[in-house]
Amino acid sequence: MAGVCRLLRHAVPRPDYLVTEAHAILIQLCPFAIMTNKFPWYKLTRLPSRFKTRLRERGIRDTVAWVFYQVSWRWYEWRMGIQTDEHGYGVDCPDAGDYNGYEPTDYRCLPTIFNYLGPDFSKSVFLDYGCGLGRVVISAAQHPFRRVLGVEYSEELAQLANRQIARIAPRLRCADVQVIHADAVTFAVPEDVNAIFLLNSFTGAVLEGALLQLRASLRSRPRELNLIYMFPHDYVDRLSKVDWLEAVCELPTQKWSYFKCVVYRNIESQRADQTNEILSSKAD
Numbered sequence: 001m002a003g004v005c006r007l008l009r010h011a012v013p014r015p016d017y018l019v020t021e022a023h024a025i026l027i028q029l030c031p032f033a034i035m036t037n038k039f040p041w042y043k044l045t046r047l048p049s050r051f052k053t054r055l056r057e058r059g060i061r062d063t064v065a066w067v068f069y070q071v072s073w074r075w076y077e078w079r080m081g082i083q084t085d086e087h088g089y090g091v092d093c094p095d096a097g098d099y100n101g102y103e104p105t106d107y108r109c110l111p112t113i114f115n116y117l118g119p120d121f122s123k124s125v126f127l128d129y130g131c132g133l134g135r136v137v138i139s140a141a142q143h144p145f146r147r148v149l150g151v152e153y154s155e156e157l158a159q160l161a162n163r164q165i166a167r168i169a170p171r172l173r174c175a176d177v178q179v180i181h182a183d184a185v186t187f188a189v190p191e192d193v194n195a196i197f198l199l200n201s202f203t204g205a206v207l208e209g210a211l212l213q214l215r216a217s218l219r220s221r222p223r224e225l226n227l228i229y230m231f232p233h234d235y236v237d238r239l240s241k242v243d244w245l246e247a248v249c250e251l252p253t254q255k256w257s258y259f260k261c262v263v264y265r266n267i268e269s270q271r272a273d274q275t276n277e278i279l280s281s282k283a284d
Ligand SMILES: C[S@@+](CC[C@H](N)C(=O)[O-])C[C@H]1O[C@@H](n2cnc3c(N)ncnc32)[C@H](O)[C@@H]1O
Pocket: 093, 098, 099, 100, 101, 102, 103, 104, 105, 128, 129, 130, 131, 132, 133, 134, 135, 136, 151, 152, 153, 154, 157, 182, 183, 184, 185, 199, 200, 201, 202, 206
């Protein structure tokens, strides 16, 4: 009898396990349900002509790689239980003057960016300026950053991003991840932020306002800061004229996206480093 009981205990899953599993399955189905509900199905009718044009213009190798990417990122998001595509939630966030609308970064660019910021992630606090549905925030949080932040102007996008983050929190390597609903112009950059990502989220006066906030934060607590700036390759690099930023290098993202990716660093911190070096060599 005791043997039969033991056997049953092992054969029948524990109720808490069943609840966890059911929850996991629902989470997997949830983005799919949302997608099927809100997905602009008419776009599918354009697929054959897009495919044919691509094949004609770029050749078979590029087209096969493109199809592979389209399938693989959707598969990845489905597995993770997230939706960061611009049509994912049927959210409409168009461009408005200096505020640019939502367009997520191509996943293939992200390893290059995080390789640049690594390997010692635990010393960095990462901020995505205009994070939308949180693709870059979630990808950053899969590295052991000390903290990962996103700032988003659209309240709807910020809420959706936070909901997704809460859902997948146990699968992230960074424990402190948050999207803040704010305008970059008025958002006071926390004094521990030392890695910033900006995918052409805003231009003109909004960009100037955000840079003023960043400068104020760096003045209040001087530190070295990497600013990774992505902008359409045929646009003017608006940061090249900022006298307290210096272009350090360009990351090779153009083979996957029409965005150029330039890494900037604040000049004052380098001067401070040099001064420290001189002082310590004098002390020796
Ligand atoms: C090009 S998307 C970038 C999305 C995300 N960073 C990524 O790479 O996947 C621009 C985002 O910036 C947001 N945005 C535009 N102006 C903003 C502002 N002044 N403050 C905060 N977010 C802003 C938009 O709502 C949009 O979601």
